[in-house]
Amino acid sequence: MFLSLDTSTLTMSLALVERGPEGAVRAVEHSVVRPPVKQSEALPGVVGELLDRHGVKLADLEGLIVGLGPGSFTGLRIGLATVKSLAYAANLKVAGASSLAAVALEGPEDVPLYCLAVARKDDLYLGAYVRRGATVEALEPETAMSPKDVAARMAAEPRAVALGPALVDYRAALVSHGVAAERLLTGPDFPSAVELTRLARMPETFSLEALFAMEPHYVRASEPERNPKFPPLPGPAPTARLKDD
Numbered sequence: 512m513f514l515s516l517d518t519s520t521l522t523m524s525l526a527l528v529e530r531g532p533e534g535a536v537r538a539v540e541h542s543v544v545r546p547p548v549k550q551s552e553a554l555p556g557v558v559g560e561l562l563d564r565h566g567v568k569l570a571d572l573e574g575l576i577v578g579l580g581p582g583s584f585t586g587l588r589i590g591l592a593t594v595k596s597l598a599y600a601a602n603l604k605v606a607g608a609s610s611l612a613a614v615a616l617e618g619p620e621d622v623p624l625y626c627l628a629v630a631r632k633d634d635l636y637l638g639a640y641v642r643r644g645a646t647v648e649a650l651e652p653e654t655a656m657s658p659k660d661v662a663a664r665m666a667a668e669p670r671a672v673a674l675g676p677a678l679v680d681y682r683a684a685l686v687s688h689g690v691a692a693e694r695l696l697t698g699p700d701f702p703s704a705v706e707l708t709r710l711a712r713m714p715e716t717f718s719l720e721a722l723f724a725m726e727p728h729y730v731r732a733s734e735p736e737r738n739p740k741f742p743p744l745p746g747p748a749p750t751a752r753l754k755d756d
Contacts, residue, residue, distance in 0.1 A: 512539065512567060514558065514575050514597075515704035515711070518590030519582025519610040520628065520676045521546045523553060525611035526704035527561055528576075534645060538705045539565060547628050550586055554593045569597060577713040578702050579728045581636040581653055582610055582628050582676075587727035596753055605722055606711035610702040611638030614675045615647045616709060617699045623650060627677035630655045635677045636662060636730060645709050655731045662688035676700050 517524045523544040527747040529537045542561055544553050548734060556570040562569060580587045598605045605657040611626040615638065624647075626638040653681075656664075658681050665671050665688065673685065674696040682695050714721060 512572055513708055513711075513713075514562070514572055515708045516558075516590055516594060517578030517610055517702045517704050517707055518554075518586040518615065519578050519580045520586065520701045520736070522676075522701035523550050523557075523586075523590075524578075524701055524704040524707075525557060525561060526708065527565060527567065528705060528708045530708060534709060535647075535707065536708050541705050543701070546575050550589050554589060555597065556670070558593070558597065569601045569603070572601070572603055574606060574713050576606065576704070576707050577607050577725075578610040578613060578704070578707050579607040579650070579726075580610050580739065581630070581638075581655070581728050581730040582702075584727075584729065587729075591727055595722055595725070596662050598717075599719075602717050604717050605725065605741065606713045606715050607725055608707050608710035608712075609638065609653065609728060610707070611636065611653055612640060612647050612649070612710055613702040613706040614699055615640035615642050616645070616697065616706040617703065618642055618674050619672065620644070622672060622736065623668055625661065625665065625671050625673040627661065627673055627681070628674040629680065630676045630731065633657055635661055635681060637664070639671075646694075647710070653728065653730055658684045659688050661685060665690050665694065672696055673719075674699070676702075 513528050515526045526541045527539040575594050614626040615624045624640045628636040630636045638653040640647045672694045
């Protein structure tokens with residue numbers, strides 16, 4: 512049994528999941544925590560409550576799964592810090608997966624899926640995928656761009672449809688930039704921890720080095736890192752942590 516968590520948006524998705532042969536997934540329970548509840552206040556308490564409801568101890572789990580974003584910088588740090596702490600305490604294996612790829616698993620098959628999440632005001636994360644059954648194939652690296660640029664990308668790929676959390680706030684903006692309303696799908700409005708479980712590839716053994724090395728997929732630098740008034744701190748450049756594949 513696995514515990515899976517995504518905090519890449521303001522809505523937290525938490526699931527206790529069983530994985531069977533050939534990747535079959537069964538959700539024992541999927542819990543969603545929405546605003547105004549803050550993830551920093553809810554975690555790790557909601558994890559303990561979920562396990563208690565099913566008589567499961569942390570040490571009984573086969574591993575932990577976490578959404579790596581891209582998404583809210585604060586949310587990603589909170590989620591990963593929680594998972595790392597639990598894994599360290601119980602010597603549990605940990606696997607991460609793209610939050611936008613989890614969104615793609617809820618889209619239609621065999622068409623380009625532009626999965627969108629909010630990066631900041633007028634800036635969206637975009638992950639381009641194709642879903643085939645319970646797997647997704649990345650068409651290109653995840654990136655960030657304006658709604659106008661997303662619309663231009665969709666105009667260049669007429670088969671593509673868009674879905675994901677960003678459409679809650681940016682559907683009208685994309686339509687205003689020329690995207691046909693029928694190409695903007697309804698739901699999901701957050702990445703599902705259950706779908707993350709289908710994507711995650713659990714390591715063979717527990718490794719402290721691998722656990723400490725796991726980082727969110729930030730895609731872009733944070734606002735403080737972009738501010739020219741504040742020079743970089745000593746050490747590796749901030750871009751060193753950004754995923755480049």
